[in-house]
Amino acid sequence: MTRLSASVGLALLSIVGAALVPVATRALIGDDDYWLQVLIWVMFFAYLSAAWNLIGGFGGQYSIGHAGLLGIGAYTSSLLYVHAGVSPWLGMLAGGCLAAVVGGAIGYPCFRLRGAFFSLVTIAFAEMLRVGTELTDSLFGLPINGVRGFLLPVAGSRPADFQFVGKRGYYYVMLGLLVIILTVGWLVKRSRLGYYLAAIRDDEDAAAALGVHPARAKLLAMVLSSFFTAVGGTFYAQLIGFITPTRTMSLDFSVQMVVMPVLGGIGTVLGPLWGALVLVPIGEVTRALWGGSLQGVHLIIYGALLMLVILKWPQGIDPWLRGLVARRRETPVAAQPALADAPVVAARASPDGGEALLRVDGLSRSFGGAVGVRDLAFEVAPGEVVGIIGANGAGKTTVFNLITGALAADGGDVWFAGRRLGRETPDARSRLGIARTFQIVRPFIGLTALENVMVAALPRAASVAEARREAGRWLAFAGLAHRAGVIASGLSTGERKRLELARALATRPRLLLLDEVTGGVDQRSLPGLVRLMQGIRAEGLTLLVIEHNLRVVTALADRLVVLHLGEKIREGPPQAVVTDPAVVDVYVGATVARG
């Protein structure tokens, strides 16, 4: 708590300091509007970058069309002001709401897709809006002057109309907006949404497998981001007094909104501020020094810094600045004490009577001609542990992907708890009670161990605090309590495996799919992991296990299913299966050949 109050204290101090700047400059160097103007630009770009950061940084969805949203804000408030006499203060909110709707509308379809699509769509959106506005001379009968730009009448000092004489008024408005957006960022970061976004940014599949609804989280972040970006647009229009689509909605602007938070520390709360504090002055200084002789030097510096930061300091300068504040501070979050009340892993009594918990029937999937899985059928009874074995490429992980919905089947059915699964997405299936781990561990590397498990607990928890307590318990169960505050990228492979198990368990699954838990783990950590899996088994949870290590799987499973080239070739009790000559031939033969 002391850390929190110290941060708040520091923040308040900075705000007061910033508020005093105009007074101080007046005393020191007289009326110097240029100085204030530069500071306004710094804060303005920090503000925009922070707004962009809500979706781009926190959620890892890089919009390169935020200038379009800026334009919506600028034009909405300006048109309302000039044609309807609506104060820009209200127009600012109207523009924000309109942009929120538009942002949501362009975001929603993209967020079901991955990666670069969103970036491309946002560029297309901004360009369409720019060209469209350039071609439009009047909108609903109101002149907007197309490419010639829209001039706001100068009304002198009318604070109610968002107009001030001199720069001071704008300075304080911008300072207020900046404080608001940074506070919003701070709140989002510690909220449920913040954890979801961080998880999605690091690994969307893994997040979905834990029951996080990725599209919904991204959509919410986009709506927030759009709203605040448009609010910035209104400020811009009022400050400059002249808006043109060519500039206000330009690709240049969009790119600037990306560069600054990346430099400052993408996904951090204050990163956008640091980015703007460095880059805006660089732009000003290079222009003043070399503007007349060397062309575009500041853009070369921007680009080079962007590359350097991405390559060398992917976290930006934020961690470095934090290091200045507390160089010697210990691992930030205190380790959770192991709790006496060991968690109850599963409801032992199955509601479905004697029926199978999982039934797979005629399941098939091919990849562009190559068979992944063909006509596969098997069942898993409640409380049972079933192992799937087979050589590399036998289709084991594909089966998991089909059960969890990460892949769509070409044919066949998956029944879970008496219900036929159709188009449910991985996150929906997770909420039904199917959890999984991944063959190659996928911790959210930007989050601490505790936070990793919190993401899994959050969809079912009433509050962030409850999820935190819950997560602490699961970490303790997995034997990682002492590592709770460590960033996941600092964990060993064995610890990562444990973390994944804790995460999967925190979703309170009815069926847990374990994909090669012992794979890639060194001999020393192996016994501990096996003990952990046996502990889970002892709790009565239903397990479906892919395992290469035959000794481990025969000890763990009640029954084995053997796959070969996507087809089931044998099924039965472990000892009977592993001694079957056909299985030995396929399985061991392949293993020997491999290596």
Place this chain on the structure above:
Amino acid sequence: MRGLAQAVTSGLLIGAVYGLIALGLNIVFGTMRVVNFAQGTLLMAGMFMTYWLWELGGVHPYISPLVTAPLLFGLGFAVQHLFVSPLLARERAREPMSVLLLTLGLALVLENVALLFFSADFKTVTTDVSMQTFKIAGLIVSVPRLVGLGAMVATSLVLYLFFMHTDLGRAVRATGQDREVARLMGINDFRIYGVAYGLSAAMMGIAAAVLVPFFYIHPGVGTSFLLKAFVIVVLGGLGSMPGAALGGLLVGVIEGAVALWVQAAVAQIVLFAVFVAILFVRPAGLLGVERR
């Protein structure tokens, strides 16, 4: 009707050049799932190389790819090796989105370095073919653009043969399908990425050679082609080579027809609208295959 036929013809011809650029963009996307924002500036670099070869050495633009393509291949390979590889190594299992930002930075640097060295002057190259036209059935066909179409078709064919019938090409495709599996199969994925990046850059040498005789050269010339290439890549299917080629032609035709019927500026909006519609309705693109 004659007007429309003419607009469509011209659209097809310029569309071929768009397709050439989109092919380059798509090689990188197909293998690395990375959108390369520096593609436009690589084209610009290719155009300046072609220009200087002509200006200083009298080398005809159509011969220049012999020099520029290997140079650009080296540049692409180096960029991949120096900048992209470390990122991919860090972000093994994920969509390497930070590469997108990296290429954005690279584009900023390259474009403005060009501005610094070559100034904002517009340059053109007038060769023997620059102004030549001939008529087929009353339709005017510009010779340098027809060469562009030919170059696009030839390049597509060579690429197809490369990807389908050479070991290296197959390795590139396998890496594009699944990086992990490819690595398990013993393919050095970073070398493959280098090849893909280099190839994609080298293709900008060909595109530059085709463009230079009838277009102008300027540090900012890449941007408008880049945006079109994005549209085409999505339209044809991310990672699909035939999609990029045909998508280019389609975009050229749409552009030509809309510019004739309505106006050229509206064509831009229509293109982006088509782009967004495709993304929403069929994200894999017209000829793309849904991927894992």
Place this chain on the structure above:
Amino acid sequence: MRHGMLRIATVLGLVGLATMWNPAPVGAADEVRIGVVSPMTGPTAKFGQAQKNALTMAADDVNAAGGIKSLGGAKIKLVFGDTRGEADTGVTETERLITREKVHALIGAFQSGVGFPSSAMAERHQVPWLTFGTFDKITERGFKYVFRAHANDTIKARTLIEGLVALGKRASPPIGSAVILAENTEWGKSVSDKQRGFLERAGVKVHFVENYPYAAPDLTSLIVKAKGVKPDLVVADSYLGDALLITRQMHEQELRPVAYAAGGGGHVQPDFLKNMAKLSDGILAATMWDAAVGKAVPWIAKENERHVAKFGAPFTEDSAGYYQAFQIIVDALERAKTTSARELRDAIAATSITDVNHKVMFLPYKALRFDDTGQNPFATAMVVQIQGGKFRLLYPESIAEPDARVVWPYLATTR
């Protein structure tokens, strides 16, 4: 913890210092500071460079000749502000020049879209602003400190159309119909509207005006559309890249109007001639200045020769305009005998020169005076024609080259 805050404060302080670190604006008492607002970087940087060259030469001249005499030989110092061709940057730079560099007068800003809001900043701070930029409305806002000595869009469009009609009268075939292809920018839009008006007033049927997208990779369809209506006259208002493209594609699509005219922009730049060779022969263009004016006014020719010797290139239309603006300020300073903004403003407003050999007549008019809006009502433009890779000045007759004859129709020499 306390230590840490100190460090943060230090870092922030250093960043702040970096911002402040622009060379301290201590204007020497015997120095006149003139701010120049131009695109020094970005896509239009080459124009800014030309403007800088012209002004540097002019300022060196004044300083070498003993400075401003009525101010005890005060030297002139040019302070450059880079707009990057962006309106908001232009506004910021204008403010910087005024509040930090304490300039006494300003010249700017090449692009009208930048000059429009930037000049409002000068008005707000009450510092005289000499416009280069043709957008009519710059001087139609009731401002007191904003002046424009040269032609605005209306004057330029009128000169072009009047010139076309006058030159066409003595030639055949005549012009009955036209299309206008203008870039989709604030300049293209504004000037094409005016041209349409003057053409229609002159009895020419305008089939259509199209504002095409700036820097498009292909404009064939636009040309095909124009060809479909068989115009006698094609007017293009384009930036250089598009001017090159349109001219080449007109040739490819065999669109050969009787006359091919340009509102200015790319068609009158030296680079256009360098790149277009034969296809440019016979293009008529409106410009505010061309070196050919030296044929009729000898001192301008001399001035231009010096410029060529110094920078390897003649004045450009815009650099000539900046030069003129500079000379107006110098003239006003001599009369005002002070750098006080108010009196300098009044001196500029009182400018009244009719002597063609006065330096403010670098763009020669019947007179240079400013009306209540700050516009020079006597400003005119010129019509030049490209002949054999050179601009020949044909109109108005008062300053036309004595030995120049119009080439009619377009590409007559190569048809």
